[in-house]
Amino acid sequence: MKILVADDEKDIRCAIEQLLARRGHACVLARDGDEALELFERERPDLVILDVVMPGRNGFEACRAIREADARVPVIMLSAKSDIVDKSVGFSVGCDDYVSKPFNKDELLMRVEAGLRRVCASRADAPAASRGRAVVRIRDLEIHFKRNEVRLRGKRVEVTPKEFQILAYLGNHAGVALSTREIIGHVWGDEYVPESASIAVFVRKIRNKIEDDPSKPTYLQTVWRQGYRLGNEGESGFREDQ
Secondary structure (H helix, E strand, C coil): EEEEEEEEEEHHHHHHHHHHHHCCCEEEECHHHHHHHHHHHHHCHHHHHHHCCCCCHHHHHHHHHHHHHHCCCCCEECCCCCCCCHHHHHHHHHHCCCEECCCCHHHHHHHHHHHHHHHHHHHHHHHHHHHHEEEEEEECCCECCCEEEEEEEEEEEEECCHHHHHHHHHHHHCCEEEEEHHHHHHHHHCCHHHHHHCHHHHHHHHHHCCCCCCCCCCCCEEEEEEEEECCCCCECCCCCCC
């Protein structure tokens, strides 16, 4: 698999390249956000690792631009910061995971491999998915699987790739309560611990976008001691996209 690594510190770029090469992956290296975007367009990597603080275009800006071009490629952010505010910014621009510097090599490898497995699974499932359900509708909320699109009362709702994946997973099981661990396992991978991806943060952001009153959700509901549920049992409908 091809992995793009962008970091302004040469030692870190080389260390990650050597680490991934031992697993059989090829790397393309960038020194800043602008070079990362150029390489992304030319090389089309299977996964991207971005440092947050880089000269010129920073990691957050590069991640946002990558997301505009590709909603599916996994993006892992690297940062010396570990506070929740910094992580919240990273997730809001579309990153899939966050690793704080100095990072543990085994942990970084674990997260990279989990991201690449999701890439392979997504590619393998794509033909089958295109023949299956294309749209799920729960009252005025529609999830378009083929388009990676969410609509409320006919108007498009701007969601991040991770928010869409959560909604799509819940939508495929509309009316059924899914645990936090099930959601994390599907969206981030079974190797991730719950702390690495706060579902509650994503749920709050999704509710702010689809609920008339986020404090009293009717679409994305919390089921006490079970998890989260999209809609009520029996009220969802599926159809082929037109």
